[in-house]
Amino acid sequence: MSATAADALLAQLPILLVVAPLLGAALCLLVRDARLAWGLAVAVSAAALVFSATLFARTGGGLVLEYAVGGWQPPWGIAYKVAPVNALLALVLGAVFLAGVVYAGRSFRRELRGRRLQPVYSALLICQSGFFGVAMTDDLFNIFVFLEMASIAGYALVASARTPRALTAAYRYLLMGSTGAALFLLGIGYLYLVTGTLNLSDMAPRLQPALGSPAVVAALGFIGAGLLLKAALFPLHLWLPNAYGYAPSAIAAVLAGTSTKVALYILIRLLFGVFDAASFAAALPDVMMVLAPAAIVAGSGLAIFQRQVKRMMAYSSVAQIGYIALGVALVTQAGLTAGLVHLFNHAIIKVSLFMALGCVVYRAGDCRLSDLAGLSSRMPWTAAAIVAGAVSLVGLPLTSGFVSKWYLVSAVLEANLWLPAFVILAGSLMSAAYGWRLVEAAYFRGGESAGGAGGVSGAGGGSGEGGQSPVGGEGGAAAEDNGGGNGKSAEAPPVMLLTTWALIALNFFVGVNPSWLTSACRGIAATLLG
């Protein structure tokens, strides 16, 4: 009896991932207390992570879950279909959103002071619902609708910061995101015109005889351009640095881990699942093969010269998207595996970094390089978190970044492409350069500005004492760097540090024990390449 109940629940998980955040979003608007709204958002996100982890575990065993929404059978109705590739994206989304929402509780109260927070949590949950929808659905138009649902919530979330710069950044994000969406929709229209179906599993065989027709070529062009714009692949990245740089820290963290990843996921699904990436659609990977190394060099290069650290990390994201795109553009088993592995790893790394920067913003009000001065004594755990993130971006051994780079470099060399391999290594060196700027500011530039900042943190202190104890497990390496800092430490609230370090722990866990992730990604790549 209970076994059947569990099976019935498992069968409903794909839709629950979408419906639970949506219900939460509506309830958030109704409650009067902002903390209650936060509690609701945390509960919903925690449930979503449990659901997505369950799906990841179950589909790993070869199970493919299908779900006909409203009882309408595919290909007529909207069908959800959860294979390992869907479950992998859902797992990334679940982890990032739970961490982001938990973290947002204290971060919003400081950064969005004076603003009603219920609508912000509501938008965050709508965004979550939309992204989960993209991950679950097997219907192309449904993907578009969910992507826009999440994107529009994302524009609003960026604009929720209280600065004029955030408003212009959100407006630019809106214009470029909508342009991308319009191109994507045009492409979907052409595919529908040719095949008469929107169901992805149904579309692939129907498209096969029509490959090469002008309408399908147009569809490939529009979809490629639209999704690369949404994925912010250089030089279509112009919306990204300001949107991440000026959004509230928790929002920047969540969006950095989700929005571009979801666009890349759709691109991968369509490129390999619908278009024939190896022959007909080879033009798109060829374009990406040129843009991806350019993204790595330009993104890392621009990151080095940023003074505002959140913008630095945003440019770093532009480079990291290049790594993922490079793996995908190889159109080989190894390349796609590397791309998927880095999609997961970069989400975890960059979210933890933005969260650590949010801890700096919490105390210092901003996070320019000068705000990091003396950070190692003021906020030892935050400083250590930034170092852990920077080290992972470089890709030192034991970090998940190393796993990504290892797989990527081997994939590139396997394809006998020496120039991209060189670019990957150069990109690592460049990320070491901007990473070092952070380390230098946090650890070796104390002096006069530390005194000034100490005054600021003294005013806002009080909750610093909890910062040390709850994280004790993970940070042995960090503790030796800042023995003297404990006395006058003015750390960020424990809950913010805890979520940051939870992601860092996950990052190192993947770095030390990557086989579960890499074997899952290898399986997905094998399926996608047929």
Place this chain on the structure above:
Amino acid sequence: MPFITRNPILRETAHTLAPTTLLYALYVQFHGDYGPGGGFQAGVIFSVGLILYALTYGLERAQAVLSRRTAEVLSAFGVLLYALTGVAAMLRGAAFLDYSALAQQPLSGQHIGIMAIELGVGVTIVGVVMLIFYLLTDTGEAG
């Protein structure tokens, strides 16, 4: 004098049209499953009636009818109604939004289901359109 416009033609037209528009919106809402219409259209028409009222009688009186908070609650309530209709079908062992499971007879279940979700759509649209209208007419004191 409750009017904010002095133009008698505008006044009298709005005076007659606003309630008619609201009534027509309800017609479009509840005949949506027999003829053209449905929640989205009905919600927009209903909001147009309210906006016409606001344009002729002033924002304050319009907000006395439907406050900003009420509009927000409506926008959330409609989504809840829609989603919970789907969840109700799930609790009866069918797929999300499978209306046939909502009653003994599949046909009456589908009637109930489509009525409920279209009502949810309509209510949300009224709430959202009015919120947009209030935000656009906001002079900017409130956050």
